[in-house]
Amino acid sequence: MSRNIYDIDPAGNVLCTYSGESQESLRAHRTKIPPLHALLHAFLPAGYPHSVTPDYLAYQTYDSLQAFFSSITSLLANRAVLEGLGVGDASSSPTGALILKIASDTISRVATILFAHRLGTAIEPECKFFRFLADLLNDAAQLLDLLTPALMPYYFPKLAVIVGAGVLRSWCGVAANASKASLSAHFVAKRGNQLAELNAKEASQETVVSLLGMLVGSLVVKVVQDRQVVWGLMVGLLGVHLLMNYWGVRSVRCRTLNRQRATMVVREWLESGRVLGPEEVSRRESILQLRTGWGWGWGWTWFGRMTSKSGEYTGSCEFGTYGDVKALAGWKGGCHSYEFETEGYLMGICHRGGNFLMRIALKEEEEEEEKQRKKMSASARANSSLKAWFDAVSHAYHFDSALKDGLESHYENEVPLLGYTSEEQKETVFAALAAAGWDLQTNALETRSPVRVRVGDGKKAPIPSEKDLDRQPQVSKKD
Numbered sequence: 001m002s003r004n005i006y007d008i009d010p011a012g013n014v015l016c017t018y019s020g021e022s023q024e025s026l027r028a029h030r031t032k033i034p035p036l037h038a039l040l041h042a043f044l045p046a047g048y049p050h051s052v053t054p055d056y057l058a059y060q061t062y063d064s065l066q067a068f069f070s071s072i073t074s075l076l077a078n079r080a081v082l083e084g085l086g087v088g089d090a091s092s093s094p095t096g097a098l099i100l101k102i103a104s105d106t107i108s109r110v111a112t113i114l115f116a117h118r119l120g121t122a123i124e125p126e127c128k129f130f131r132f133l134a135d136l137l138n139d140a141a142q143l144l145d146l147l148t149p150a151l152m153p154y155y156f157p158k159l160a161v162i163v164g165a166g167v168l169r170s171w172c173g174v175a176a177n178a179s180k181a182s183l184s185a186h187f188v189a190k191r192g193n194q195l196a197e198l199n200a201k202e203a204s205q206e207t208v209v210s211l212l213g214m215l216v217g218s219l220v221v222k223v224v225q226d227r228q229v230v231w232g233l234m235v236g237l238l239g240v241h242l243l244m245n246y247w248g249v250r251s252v253r254c255r256t257l258n259r260q261r262a263t264m265v266v267r268e269w270l271e272s273g274r275v276l277g278p279e280e281v282s283r284r285e286s287i288l289q290l291r292t293g294w295g296w297g298w299g300w301t302w303f304g305r306m307t308s309k310s311g312e313y314t315g316s317c318e319f320g321t322y323g324d325v326k327a328l329a330g331w332k333g334g335c336h337s338y339e340f341e342t343e344g345y346l347m348g349i350c351h352r353g354g355n356f357l358m359r360i361a362l363k364e365e366e367e368e369e370e371k372q373r374k375k376m377s378a379s380a381r382a383n384s385s386l387k388a389w390f391d392a393v394s395h396a397y398h399f400d401s402a403l404k405d406g407l408e409s410h411y412e413n414e415v416p417l418l419g420y421t422s423e424e425q426k427e428t429v430f431a432a433l434a435a436a437g438w439d440l441q442t443n444a445l446e447t448r449s450p451v452r453v454r455v456g457d458g459k460k461a462p463i464p465s466e467k468d469l470d471r472q473p474q475v476s477k478k479d
Contacts, residue, residue: 009047043205045198052198055253056187060202062248064209066135069241071213075221076234077145084148084158100159104166111167115174122447123175125258127182128249132287134176135245139238141168146234149227186254246287253282255437256444257386259304259317260285265438266393269429270421271309277436306358306396313399315356317392319385319446322346322453324359345388346453349395356399360388364452382430382440389445390429394421 007016013031020026033041045051085100086092123130144165151158184202188195224230255278257265264284265276276284304316318324325348329339337350346361362384421429434440443450 043201043208045201046194052187053253055251058251059183059187059248060205062244062251064205066241066244066248067206067209068213068216069237069244070135070138071210072217072220073139073142073234073237073241075214075217076224076230076237077142079221080146080230081148081162084145084152084162086152089152096155100162103159104162107163108166108170112170112174115171116178120174120178121449123178124182125256125444125447127179127186128252128254128285128287130175131179131183132245132249134172134179135242136288137168137172137175139242141165141172142238143234144168146231183252186252249287250282253278255439256442257433257438257440258444259389259447262386262389262445263304263306263393265433266390266429267397270394270397275429275432275436278438306393308399309397310400313351313354313356313396315351315358315396317358317360317389317396319448319451320359320361321451322361324348325361328357328359342391344384347388347392347395351399356396358392358395360385360392361451361453362388364454382433383443383445385443385445386430386440387426390421390426 005018006014007018008014015031017029017031018026019029045056049057085097119130142165144161147161148158151161184195184199188198220233224233254261261281264281268274268276304318305314306317307314325339325346327348328350329337329348331337331350335350335352337348339346339348341347344363346363348359350357365384430440
């Protein structure tokens with residue numbers, strides 16, 4: 001009985017069909033691939049569309065369009081910079097232009113280090129925000145570049161503009177590269193797929209789009225010479241560029257729960273008992289939150305804004321140290337404050353008028369607890385920061401009932417009413433979140449270097465392994 005054998009690619013497409021049993025009768029029939037499909041294979045990841053997430057194509061389409069418009073605006077901005085540096089002007093000094101370049105590059109490199117140091121840990125949890133922010137910074141730098149021809153006679157104002165544009169562009173580089181790496185890891189559908197190959201194909205896409213943008217941009221630079229027309233064209237192209245980038249970032253459906261998404265999911269469950277999935281949350285979440293929670297000079301908090309059920313009380317929450325919790329709970333001057341402790345964290349809450357602040361200090365996980373948590377099912381392995389954030393959102397949601405008389409009902413005993421949501425209910429919610437497609441194990445809630453509270457002498461004795469025990473000398477008993 002003859003049988004057919006097939007060669008298939010990672011997507012399951014048949015590449016070649018073999019028929020016949022013996023070597024003499026073996027026939028090979030190669031599947032004809034249309035030229036358009038063969039061309040697309042050079043720019044799409046191997047195994048597409050099964051090797052990537054469903055939102056990959058939409059994001060890459062918008063990303064390619066924004067790169068096209070960005071290539072055109074870059075040419076217009078570069079021409080303005082060359083004019084400002086004196087290219088084509090016999091009275092300009094090459095040494096002066098070189099000093100401007102050196103000053104811009106030096107300060108830009110320092111700005112890169114500072115930006116990465118200060119905000120590096122926040123880029124992955126808020127990769128969509130930083131991806132959009134990168135293009136905002138780049139477009140702002142290009143607008144500064146257009147100012148350089150008008151400042152040509154004025155050395156120091158021109159120096160300030162060129163240096164400012166360089167700093168903005170350096171920040172853009174850090175935010176764009178780091179957020180792109182996080183998004184690429186998100187698009188890989190399975191851990192076994194090649195992340196490097198995905199990035200290589202994305203580089204190929206950007207190369208083709210950039211070449212097309214340079215061709216069109218060369219014609220635009222040749223035709224458009226008037227400065228007013230250049231400014232009008234530049235503003236229009238930058239607007240379209242930002243719009244493409246915004247649509248691209250909004251099409252991404254992240255599976256990790258950062259502060260904004262976690263607050264949205266928990267609040268929806270508290271209000272309706274319904275668990276939102278990544279697709280619905282991506283349609284609701286805000287990409288660029290300019291004001292996420294101000295309170296008494298505390299400044300901008302990263303997507304930590306919370307509100308009560310009626311919206312009468314608003315505030316923010318932040319992860320911090322044990323000292324932050326104690327300092328917040330010890331505030332005076334008309335502020336009602338209290339603190340409490342659970343097995344996994346300590347929380348301080350300070351309230352005044354319609355505003356409140358929360359600080360959470362997570363406890364260090366014990367070795368045995370960590371081992372037991374790893375043995376649990378995926379639905380039960382919610383990280384400790386997510387559990388603490390769940391309680392913080394629950395407390396904020398119930399501020400209307402808990403703070404009927406300010407904090408009088410709780411402040412008397414300095415212990416808040418716990419038990420809005422039982423541990424069994426929370427485990428049920430976490431299981432439903434995992435079933436809806438959320439990644440509960442990745443900690444995307446802490447935007448700074450994680451700090452844990454250790455109760456005891458501050459030292460953690462290492463647990464010896466079996467090899468270490470075998471190496472220890474055996475002591476014999478003396479008669």
